Structure formats: structure tokens, C-alpha cells
């Protein structure tokens with residue numbers, strides 16, 4: 001899941017491409033490169049590693065020109081290296097391409113082109129694209145036709161930016177499955193994988209849909225389908241500001257986003273939750289009859305979003321008494337699930353571009369199911385393809401580890417569960433009102449939890465050198481334990497696992513020895529005793545227990561704890577919103593103490609747009 005950017009206009013493209021790539025580096029940071037077009041010539045500069053390596057290279061050798069394409073890479077085919085960095089040129093150098101996605105039939109196409117005498121420089125799947133375009137250039141007569149012929153042969157996912165020596169001042173962009181937008185400026189055009197890359201220059205964007213081609217010149221743009229039928233496209237106004245995509249005085253995006261959670265919750269609840277009033281989800285038209293007609297509800301997502309789905313299941317089953325199955329998208333799509341017109345599928349995705357989740361959405365719709373999407377990015381593929389979209393208003397999330405988006409996904413799922421309960425007239429109005437009030441008080445409570453930052457940092461100093469950490473939880477606390485474990489893995493590379501407290505005796509307790517760090521949220525009133533006895537079991541084997549709980553449970557948990565973090569009190573159903581805060585901060589501080597890049601952890605990327 002790479003980041004691509006392109007520019008055509010009056011300004012020097014090099015600066016704009018580097019600026020854009022710096023806003024896309026969260027998508028992949030194995031290597032970076034740009035190609036600039038000037039007077040019909042194409043000049044490239046690319047470097048392995050972080051974008052700053054490329055910037056240093058360009059410091060010594062600037063590339064002049066008003067048209068260019070750029071790329072920051074998350075390696076899938078061909079190890080990170082200078083030669084495997086994008087852009088990739090055709091053998092003659094006449095065509096240059098940047099690509100985000102995977103060409104699944106690249107071996108076959110490579111053999112076909114090699115049989116035509118074409119030599120390859122890199123080990124990437126991408127390099128077949130410029131060579132295939134050049135192969136068809138003479139046959140089809142013109143770049144656009146050659147591109148259209150080429151993309152019909154490509155299998156897989158791709159967002160492309162294409163420049164050629166033969167078409168000065170023209171940039172062609174193509175999209176299939178990987179995200180791509182066109183930015184519209186005054187006598188300038190942009191392409192980008194994501195909005196933050198061009199927000200500094202324009203708020204006017206065109207969303208490319210699947211299998212669409214854009215032919216851009218500085219002061220014009222035309223859109224076509226793969227058969228080169230012209231397409232009319234709308235220009236949309238982006239509501240985010242460039243500042244939102246900046247660090248705002250924080251050392252890291254991840255810390256900024258952790259501290260933005262109170263606002264993200266308020267923005268996501270505003271206009272939807274009001275005690276004494278029914279839940280307002282105008283974006284969801286669902287009658288009692290329709291809801292009752294669904295024999296099955298699935299919640300499907302990946303990573304952190306999947307964890308929000310686990311909490312969503314609990315909320316829907318508790319409040320609306322409808323059975324819900326939750327699954328990870330990469331498993332769901334290949335287990336031949338029972339999906340038909342009587343199925344409601346809820347997909348959750350911060351980016352709205354995660355390939356497995358998007359595929360589940362499309363498969364389900366193809367089988368007649370209704371799909372509700374909970375997503376954070378307006379205009380994302382999942383938002384555009386779903387039947388209904390519930391936006392989480394967390395704002396741009398740049399840190400690879402998801403924090404504020406997770407909290408808004410939890411609240412969106414609670415809101416949906418209450419909506420279902422009201423439609424079915426299941427839960428008592430008073431119970432729902434109590435929950436609504438508790439939800440509306442969450443932003444202040446999150447502020448309180450954030451005030452634990454110093455205490456968490458001090459605890460981090462006592463354990464950041466450990467090799468293993470075990471998270472234990474029961475019920476909704478197991479959701480928090482699982483998400484807390486993922487945050488620690490992602491940001492600190494410490495081996496950590498989470499287990500339901502009751503599962504310990506069935507094996508995992510064998511892992512516990514003297515000094516083993518165990519972290520456990522204990523917030524579910526009906527499960528406190530059960531969980532505390534599990535914690536005594538591990539303490540007996542020498543574990544060091546950190547317990548996260550409310551004041552009201554302190555007397556019960558105290559003896560099983562070596563360290564206690566007191567959480568603000570709230571409704572049992574929504575404690576995952578508060579209990580995760582100190583665990584986000586812990587992962588952040590341990591990462592810092594280990595000297596890692598918090599915002600760009602190794603081997604990860606923000607949006608997983610390939611399978």
C-alpha cells in the first residue's frame with residue numbers, strides 16, 4: 001500500500017511531489033522516488049529508505065520541470081532497494097509509471113514482453129506496466145489508447161500515474177481497486193492516493209471510480225472508461241484543512257491523535273445522541289420490518305476495526321437482542337459464508353480502502369445483502385460502494401497505529417445498536433437514556449484518562465525491556481485486552497498476546513513465570529470476581545500484574561495487583577472507550593523508550609490496499 005502523487009502546472013513539480021509524498025509516507029516507507037518531465041525528457045531520482053534519503057539526493061541534484069509523478073513504497077514484490085524503487089520506466093525510457101497495488105499476472109506479462117526482447121531492470125511487478133504501454137504505443141497510435149489496451153491485460157489492483165516523453169504536459173491516471181483522487185487547482189492538476197497529499201494546494205477533488213482513466217493537462221481534464229467512452233465526473237469540496245493533517249505542536253501524530261480523542265468523540269456523537277430523544281442516524285433508513293427480515297447480521301473488518309466490531313456485537317446483542325457474528329475480513333471472504341437478501345453486513349474501516357474489507361462488501365452486495373459501512377474517510381471506496389454509510393468524524397488519522405478512529409468506531413457501533421433497539425422497540429427508554437448520558441459524558445472522562453499520561457510513562461520505564469507481555473480480560477475487557485495487545489505489538493515490537501481470563505487454565509498459564517508482565521482491564525461489574533481469581537492464579541506463578549479498573553472495584557482487585565491504574569467510572573457497556581487510553585499511552589511511551597519511530601512502525605502501513 002504505497003502512496004502516489006502527481007502534478008501538472010506552473011510551479012516546480014519537485015517541491016510539490018516531495019511535499020505530497022511527506023503526507024503519504026504513512027502508507028509505506030521502504031523507498032521513494034520521483035520522475036520529472038521537461039521539454040519531452042523524463043528525469044528520475046529514487047532512493048531506498050525514508051523520503052528524507054530522496055530529499056537529500058535531490059538537494060544535490062534538483063530536477064526541474066512543471067510535470068511529475070512521485071511514489072513512496074511499501075514493498076510487496078522485490079525487496080526494498082534503489083533499483084526496485086518507483087517510478088519504473090520502460091526499457092527505452094519513454095514511459096514512466098508510479099503504481100500502488102499488486103499486478104497478480106506480472107510473471108506471465110513479463111515472459112510475454114521478454115519474448116519480445118524487452119529487458120527488465122527490477123524485481124517488481126510494476127515494471128511490466130510501462131513496458132506494456134510502450135509495446136502497444138506503436139500498435140494503438142497514441143498514449144491513451146496504449147494505456148487503455150494495457151490496463152485490459154492487467155490483473156490485480158492498481159492506481160497508476162503515467163508520464164511519457166511523447167506527450168509533454170500530459171499526465172494519465174488510472175484506478176482499479178487502489179484509491180486515487182484528482183485534485184483541481186487554478187491551471188494545475190494533481191493526483192494522489194489520499195487527500196492530505198494535496199490539501200495544501202486545493203480542496204477541489206474528483207474521485208476516480210473503479211476502472212476509470214483520467215487524462216490531465218494543466219488546464220483541462222477528461223475522464224474515460226476502459227473502452228474510452230467519455231465520463232462526466234463531479235468535483236467535490238473537501239472539508240478537512242491542511243492543518244488537521246499536521247502535528248499541531250505534538251512530537252508525533254500518534255500522540256496528537258491520542259489527545260484528539262475527546263473532540264473526535266464529540267464530533268461523532270453530535271446530532272446523533274440526545275438523552276430523551278431517539279437516536280438520529282439520518283444516513284440510515286431502516287424500518288422495523290426491514291430489520292426484522294434480516295436472519296443474520298455479520299460485522300466484518302480488519303485489525304483494530306475488527307476489535308471495534310467485537311464490542312459492536314456485544315452492544316447489538318445486549319441492546320437489540322439480535323444475534324451477531326463477527327469475523328476478520330480476510331477469513332470471512334474465503335469461508336463461503338451464508339450471505340443472501342436476508343443478511344445485513346456491517347463493515348468497519350478507518351481508511352475505507354482496506355482491500356479485504358472492501359472485497360467482503362462487494363461480495364455481500366453481489367449476493368443481495370445490505371451493507372452498512374462505518375468509516376472515517378468521506379469518498380473512500382467503502383463509503384462509495386456501501387448501501388449506507390455511518391461516518392466516524394475522527395478527522396485525518398496519520399499515525400499508523402489506529403487510536404482516535406477506534407474510539408469513534410466504538411461509539412458509532414453503540415449508536416447503531418441503540419438505533420436497532422429503538423427500531424425494534426426492545427430496550428427500556430430509561431436504560432437507553434442512561435446509556436446516552438454516559439456516552440455524552442465520555443469526552444470529559446477521556447480527558448481524565450489522558451491525565452494518567454505521566455503515571456503510564458513511569459510504568460513504561462519499569463517494563464519496556466521485557467520480551468513478552470500477556471493481556472487478560474473477560475467479556476468486553478477481552479476486547480480491550482486484544483486491542484491493547486495489538487497496540488503494543490505494532491508500536492514496540494514486543495511479543496504480546498491477549499487471552500480471555502477463563503482460558504488461562506487451558507494452556508496459556510504455562511507461559512507465566514517469575515516477573516512475567518500481565519496487564520488486565522477489570523471493568524465489567526458482573527465479572528470482577530471471576531477475573532480477579534484468574535489474576536491470583538497467574539500472580540501465584542510469579543507474574544507482575546497491572547490492573548486497570550474503576551475506584552468502585554479497587555477493594556476487590558487490590559490484592560491481585562502489583563500496579564493499578566484507576567479509570568474514570570462509566571456504564572459497563574462503554575468502558576472499552578476509557579480502558580484503552582492508558583494502553584495506547586503505554587504503547588506510545590514504550591516505543592519512545594525503545595527509540596522506535598512511533599508514527600511509522602516497521603513493516604506496517606496505514607491502509608492495507610492489497611490482499
Ligand code: AGP
Nearest residue numbers: 303304305349350351354401402
Ligand atoms: C491498527 O492500528 C492498524 N493500523 C490496523 O490493524 C488497522 O486497524 C487495519 O489495517 C484496518 O484498517 P482500516 O480500519 O483502515 O480498514
